[in-house]
Amino acid sequence: MVRLVTFDVFMALVDIKGSLVPKVSGVLGLNKLKAGKFVQTWRQKQMECAAISNSLGHGRIPFRRCTELALDYTLAHFKVPVTPSQHCKLVMSWDTLTPWPEACQVVAEIRRRGYKTAILSNGDSDMLNALAKPFGDNMQHILSAEMAGAYKPHPEVYNLPEQKLRILKADVLHVAGSGTDVIGAGSFGIDCYWANRDCNKLLDPTFVPKNEGPDLRGVLELL
């Protein structure tokens, strides 16, 4: 029986593209189309850095560092010059990403129904603390991949509810934002709802989630 609902952040709860495209456009003076491509590469390389970190076996490269390395790559790739102040502004903009329109209401309703809530994300703890602010007291716990020393889809990250909150995986519903997150949760044995906004396919159909929908509202039907 579900006691705790955990949420992926960067895909499930907040709108990376909608938040960062205007920011990148404003700070770097790029038009919207180019800023969109910039953000796409930045995000892709940030995730690549996290995946590399999992494989290298020298501990977890902080997510802030992955964000910086990926920004440097993207700036070089698009041949865009940047001042230290602009660089800092861009890296820190990951702390003020805007929640999807329905996100705060859905989390509030889950709390109202008596379930526990937690963020379960690849972000560093300080980044997640910042991103949790719009949810106020309705987001009760923050479980950062930093605490596990690895990135999703590594099982140690999905083990955090049991390790930190003493809640067994059978009592957890995870709200995933990406196919990789769905595979990680499924492989670890946690039930999953996929907020699949881009109508994406699952790379490994072995781990089909319990349910999926185009936004977060579908979570409420499972509780």
Place this chain on the structure above:
Amino acid sequence: MVRLVTFDVFMALVDIKGSLVPKVSGVLGLNKLKAGKFVQTWRQKQMECAAISNSLGHGRIPFRRCTELALDYTLAHFKVPVTPSQHCKLVMSWDTLTPWPEACQVVAEIRRRGYKTAILSNGDSDMLNALAKPFGDNMQHILSAEMAGAYKPHPEVYNLPEQKLRILKADVLHVAGSGTDVIGAGSFGIDCYWANRDCNKLLDPTFVPKNEGPDLRGVLELL
């Protein structure tokens, strides 16, 4: 002192795009532009599957299986129907990828100079045996990530020269085809030449390679 030169395959030795675009175009009846995008997604998802495999901790998903899962994803993504026979033809086309124009000559020259040679690749052993054929006796050893139970950039893969051939990493020069491979070899402590055909940037500049160039010829200058 270098005794053994190891080669990445899928980026460094063979031309994935040049080999697969005509194949995909012919088998699926796509125009060249669409076939190019198809191959790009197929390759990207194949690598994503390998990275996920490294993180999940349930052993290495075979590379052939990653190739199949990525093909299924790509077919669904592009909404292209396929018969079982076409599907099989496409998966098996990874065994007949064409070497880059200078590849066979460079490997032959390295052997002529008295160095040992080996493939060191993420492919399964049977795939690598097939891809090694054009190199004849000049490619002496095949070190598959299958033997390490993990994918690059995991250190166990870069440990194969010592484990299987008893050649210390200080005596190895690795020819990498991708930035991730450069980072993996550098992190493990193997000297590296980057055949950087797309003039790509390194995501983590901590691991700048000993040398790089636009094709394989630059390896000869290091020996």
